[in-house]
Amino acid sequence: MTDPQTLHDRHDKQLVRQRLLQKGQQTKAAIIDTALGMAAQIGLEGLSIGAVADAMQMSKSGVFAHFGSREELQISVIREYHQRFEQEIFFPAMEMPRGLPRLRALFHCWMLRTSAEIDSGCLYISGAVEFDDRPGPVRDALASSVKTWLTALHRSVLQARDEQHLSKDTDATQMSFEIHGLILALHYEARFLKTAKSLNRAKQGFEHILQRYGATTQKD
Amino acid sequence: MTDPQTLHDRHDKQLVRQRLLQKGQQTKAAIIDTALGMAAQIGLEGLSIGAVADAMQMSKSGVFAHFGSREELQISVIREYHQRFEQEIFFPAMEMPRGLPRLRALFHCWMLRTSAEIDSGCLYISGAVEFDDRPGPVRDALASSVKTWLTALHRSVLQARDEQHLSKDTDATQMSFEIHGLILALHYEARFLKTAKSLNRAKQGFEHILQRYGATTQKD
Numbered sequence: 001m002t003d004p005q006t007l008h009d010r011h012d013k014q015l016v017r018q019r020l021l022q023k024g025q026q027t028k029a030a031i032i033d034t035a036l037g038m039a040a041q042i043g044l045e046g047l048s049i050g051a052v053a054d055a056m057q058m059s060k061s062g063v064f065a066h067f068g069s070r071e072e073l074q075i076s077v078i079r080e081y082h083q084r085f086e087q088e089i090f091f092p093a094m095e096m097p098r099g100l101p102r103l104r105a106l107f108h109c110w111m112l113r114t115s116a117e118i119d120s121g122c123l124y125i126s127g128a129v130e131f132d133d134r135p136g137p138v139r140d141a142l143a144s145s146v147k148t149w150l151t152a153l154h155r156s157v158l159q160a161r162d163e164q165h166l167s168k169d170t171d172a173t174q175m176s177f178e179i180h181g182l183i184l185a186l187h188y189e190a191r192f193l194k195t196a197k198s199l200n201r202a203k204q205g206f207e208h209i210l211q212r213y214g215a216t217t218q219k220d
Numbered sequence: 221m222t223d224p225q226t227l228h229d230r231h232d233k234q235l236v237r238q239r240l241l242q243k244g245q246q247t248k249a250a251i252i253d254t255a256l257g258m259a260a261q262i263g264l265e266g267l268s269i270g271a272v273a274d275a276m277q278m279s280k281s282g283v284f285a286h287f288g289s290r291e292e293l294q295i296s297v298i299r300e301y302h303q304r305f306e307q308e309i310f311f312p313a314m315e316m317p318r319g320l321p322r323l324r325a326l327f328h329c330w331m332l333r334t335s336a337e338i339d340s341g342c343l344y345i346s347g348a349v350e351f352d353d354r355p356g357p358v359r360d361a362l363a364s365s366v367k368t369w370l371t372a373l374h375r376s377v378l379q380a381r382d383e384q385h386l387s388k389d390t391d392a393t394q395m396s397f398e399i400h401g402l403i404l405a406l407h408y409e410a411r412f413l414k415t416a417k418s419l420n421r422a423k424q425g426f427e428h429i430l431q432r433y434g435a436t437t438q439k440d
Contacts, residue, residue, distance in 0.1 A: 041353070043349075119353075121349075125408075129341075129345065129349040130349075132341065132411050132412045133261070133339075133341070143413055146412075146413065173421070177405055177421040178401075178402070178405070178421075178425045178428065180409070181398075181401030181403075181405035181425065182401045183401075184401055184404035184408060185400045185401035185404055188345075188348055189397065189400070191348075192351075192363065193363055193367065193370075201398075202397075204391075205398045208398065208429075212428050
């Protein structure tokens, strides 16, 4: 048996290790947060270990200790963006009953997030332009993150059909494509062209799509 | 009166000047053509006098002689893109009768051009992301070019309504927004996500929008 003093020492060392680890994780999270803010402004491709180190008032080697490469930093930023997207859109929508209420909530939160991003930019949209012809792990991470999200939208359309909130011949892929178009038009017209009332256009467009697929009520 | 020999000399000099001018214009057009190809791949912001000179196997000062600045080169590229867009989409559509046939042709040509650009990228979409938070003459040229095009779309919706090919309460701005969304979704899903059958999705979406606005026939 190990004597109590040795156990106590081991416990102390473990605590120190844990605290160091926590501190490291906090620093890493702070770096990602800063890098995400920068990516929204200057694009994922604009990110560099050096620029992020400057913004964090850290040394380049300090940032390198957390991310072995620029690519790894970019991928961590995409993961963080994905998580925030989930927290702001997916999780609140999941609180709503399956079917039309959840689909509506999904679109509503997505649209609100897109509007909030009118000033900062959407990583899924700017990243698509930056990486559409640059194969590699960053592009893969971005595309996989977007696909996860579009799959969630697709599933929620299917559920609305299964709950008979939409007509039974609803083509879920087609409907999701049309909904995606509204979000892209909202982002383009509001952010780039500064067209007034784009948010109302997107809302109205969504009602038109719902009507088309047999959801007859305006509110539910 | 001027004697015939002097007139002849003057005429010769004029011819030489004209030919030099023509040669200059041809070189300028060739530079713009190269720069446009490059912008489609690397973005408008990727363009530099030096890179274009390299691609043309010209000296930097040779390119500078035609474009006083990088900005001027970028704006010339946008103008050229605008003209090609007009030639491929607007002019063929204008050959069709006013109303629904013209609106259909407009969408059809726009969609085809977007598909053709799946490999090379669309300057109006990539440029919007590059310049959405960079004020200045390049952004202004790009936004004004896009707006000219969206205005033509809007006008063609109005004409279709006036021709009673669409229902009389058609909100032309709303309908144009929804059509724009389909094109953006086509570009995003086909180019970035490589989703199969995106072209069919866009076509189907257009039929849905037409139905929604009271154009009951599938073909006309």
